[in-house]
Amino acid sequence: MKDIEQVVILGGTGFIGSHLKSRFEQLGLSVKVFGHDAFQSLPHLQSLINGCDLLIMLAGANVGERWTQAHKQALWDSRLKTNQLLQAALQDCDQPPKRIISASAIGIYPESDCEHPVDEQCTEVGLNVLGQLGVDWEAASRKLQPEPLIFRFGVVLGADGGALMKMLPAFKLGLGGPVAGGKQCFSWVHIEDLVHAFEFAWHHPEMRGVYNVTSPKPVRNRVFGQALAKALHRPFWLPLPYWQLKLVFGEGAQVLTLSSAVIPTRLQQSGFCFQFPEINQALQNLLSDSKK
Numbered sequence: 229m230k231d232i233e234q235v236v237i238l239g240g241t242g243f244i245g246s247h248l249k250s251r252f253e254q255l256g257l258s259v260k261v262f263g264h265d266a267f268q269s270l271p272h273l274q275s276l277i278n279g280c281d282l283l284i285m286l287a288g289a290n291v292g293e294r295w296t297q298a299h300k301q302a303l304w305d306s307r308l309k310t311n312q313l314l315q316a317a318l319q320d321c322d323q324p325p326k327r328i329i330s331a332s333a334i335g336i337y338p339e340s341d342c343e344h345p346v347d348e349q350c351t352e353v354g355l356n357v358l359g360q361l362g363v364d365w366e367a368a369s370r371k372l373q374p375e376p377l378i379f380r381f382g383v384v385l386g387a388d389g390g391a392l393m394k395m396l397p398a399f400k401l402g403l404g405g406p407v408a409g410g411k412q413c414f415s416w417v418h419i420e421d422l423v424h425a426f427e428f429a430w431h432h433p434e435m436r437g438v439y440n441v442t443s444p445k446p447v448r449n450r451v452f453g454q455a456l457a458k459a460l461h462r463p464f465w466l467p468l469p470y471w472q473l474k475l476v477f478g479e480g481a482q483v484l485t486l487s488s489a490v491i492p493t494r495l496q497q498s499g500f501c502f503q504f505p506e507i508n509q510a511l512q513n514l515l516s517d518s519k520k
Contacts, residue, residue, distance in 0.1 A: 236280040236284070239287030239310070247420075283329075285331060285376065312371075327377070330369040332381070337350055338352045377436065378438045379441045384417055384422055385416050401462075404465075406467050408449075413448055417441055420513075440491065443505050455508050
């Protein structure tokens, strides 16, 4: 297989897409990134993806917002309708992409604790909104041709975006503490490891199916919070109870309270090595980078 030269990232104008763009450009590839406007019409979308070598599909509304009825609908529409349009565009391409990598999330799995993590062999689905969203999202992705490699992301940690950036202001003020008791397991991944997983997949075209992209060492929410407070030299003492989360996020509070212990068995079996498998090491790296 010849080297990939043209990369298109759909839904790539945010935090994760910007890091992917930077990395693939460092490898000497041509990268084009598009947001929602890519899906304005079938002919427009087709013109963007035709002739590319690698298509990365990241489109999807952020789950970490307050879940109004409108936002819940957007969670589905931004994943299913975009994939349906992409499916039609791919069918009409003169030169369809040679490979596709589609994003998914570990919310598809049932709840699990840190002592009993699950991996890709788990076929059960979470009996909640996130579980059903994951099922519907991946079903839509699998209709794409060529069939995509599916990456199920854990919570992606980076100092310049995502969940960590939202947590930092409170923790920097010394207001960090356990969320809803802090016993729930937290499956996370350093942004650099996630980016390297995409690079690894580019170098290994034999990869097929579903891969978890999470640190091999999930931790309890309390342990994560303590590590973050320690990295910032701040106290860890102010609990954030469930009822307060419910006021802020509505039904979306489950994103922070469900226990999710997921490990990347297939990725590691493929030979992938994590640069930041430990939460203390990951946070020290991210927070030292943010101070530069």
